Amino acid sequence: MTTQRDAPPSIRFTSLTVRYGDDAVITDFSGTIQPGEFIAVLGPNGAGKSTLLKTLLGLLKPSSGGIEIFGEAPRRGNPQIGYMPQLRSNASSTSLSGRAYLHAVLEGYRWGFSWPSSSRDDVVLAALKAVDAESFMDRSFDVLSGGERQRISLAQALLGQPQILLLDEPLLNLDPRRQGELIEMVDSVRKKLNVTVLFVGHDVNPLTQVMDRVLYIAGGKAALGMVDEVINSEALSRLYDAQMKVIKVEDMLFIMAADQRTIEHGDHFH
Numbered sequence: 416m417t418t419q420r421d422a423p424p425s426i427r428f429t430s431l432t433v434r435y436g437d438d439a440v441i442t443d444f445s446g447t448i449q450p451g452e453f454i455a456v457l458g459p460n461g462a463g464k465s466t467l468l469k470t471l472l473g474l475l476k477p478s479s480g481g482i483e484i485f486g487e488a489p490r491r492g493n494p495q496i497g498y499m500p501q502l503r504s505n506a507s508s509t510s511l512s513g514r515a516y517l518h519a520v521l522e523g524y525r526w527g528f529s530w531p532s533s534s535r536d537d538v539v540l541a542a543l544k545a546v547d548a549e550s551f552m553d554r555s556f557d558v559l560s561g562g563e564r565q566r567i568s569l570a571q572a573l574l575g576q577p578q579i580l581l582l583d584e585p586l587l588n589l590d591p592r593r594q595g596e597l598i599e600m601v602d603s604v605r606k607k608l609n610v611t612v613l614f615v616g617h618d619v620n621p622l623t624q625v626m627d628r629v630l631y632i633a634g635g636k637a638a639l640g641m642v643d644e645v646i647n648s649e650a651l652s653r654l655y656d657a658q659m660k661v662i663k664v665e666d667m668l669f670i671m672a673a674d675q676r677t678i679e680h681g682d683h684f685h
């Protein structure tokens with residue numbers, strides 16, 4: 416009999432190594448992530464956070480080792496995965512409204528079947544409602560603020576009720592109130608649907624209330640564990656291959672290099 420315990424994990428990494436040419440982004444990383452876990456994916460600019468997501472999406476092949484998603488190899492267009500790409504300031508724009516854009520995605524190549532048009536409206540509206548985007552869903556993408564675009568992008572990731580959400584820096588462009596709202600929104604979706612969340616960010620502090628574990632990437636290596644296991648001076652110094660210092664102030668964690676410059680902080684420009 417198949418029990419809950421026999422079910423494959425949501426994601427399994429087995430000695431995963433990912434390289435661009437000779438540069439290792441992730442080396443010999445193993446670990447498992449269970450359904451419904453909220454994982455904060457952290458690390459400095461250029462560490463490999465987006466690269467890890469692209470590998471899960473099947474857009475990039477591991478150099479060695481592997482990844483299983485519910486027991487199977489990653490594949491492009493897997494409807495089990497909802498993906499919110501990292502917003503680039505030069506991202507190509509569109510005059511479509513958010514609502515029209517979501518319809519286009521539903522009808523597009525991603526899904527191996529077409530949705531009946533009657534339910535399409537409901538599916539699109541439910542996703543837009545989930546991110547509280549009804550007030551601007553009929554406005555052209557061109558005129559939306561960065562934060563509004565982020566929410567349309569999150570709605571797009573929620574289409575099709577994925578079992579895994581890969582969110583690449585969803586807090587970018589959001590003011591502190593909207594950041595808190597988005598984190599709560601994602602957390603309530605994951606609790607309702609038991610979705611696994613990989614949430615890429617630069618600062619652990621906004622996520623400490625909701626996250627289960629941390630996946631930290633730095634120095635060509637990755638570490639997965641409870642926040643106290645991963646974000647401490649010894650563990651991060653090993654990862655960075657440099658002397659790092661973690662300072663705790665009340666419930667806030669600050670990560671410093673030996674030269675005392677804060678590496679991890681909420682405000683980042685790309």
Ligand SMILES: Nc1ncnc2c1ncn2[C@@H]1O[C@H](COP(=O)(O)OP(=O)(O)OP(=O)(O)O)[C@@H](O)[C@H]1O
Binds near residue numbers: 435463466
């Ligand atoms: N197609 C590619 N070919 C070669 N190098 C690449 C390619 N894509 C990314 N890189 C490099 O791999 C490293 C990891 O990039 P990645 O985008 O995964 O970092 P990141 O952790 O997401 O950074 P950020 O916080 O700035 O988004 C960077 O040094 C980047 O320049």
Ligand SMILES: [Mg+2]
Binds near residue numbers: 464466583
């Ligand atoms: Mg990135």
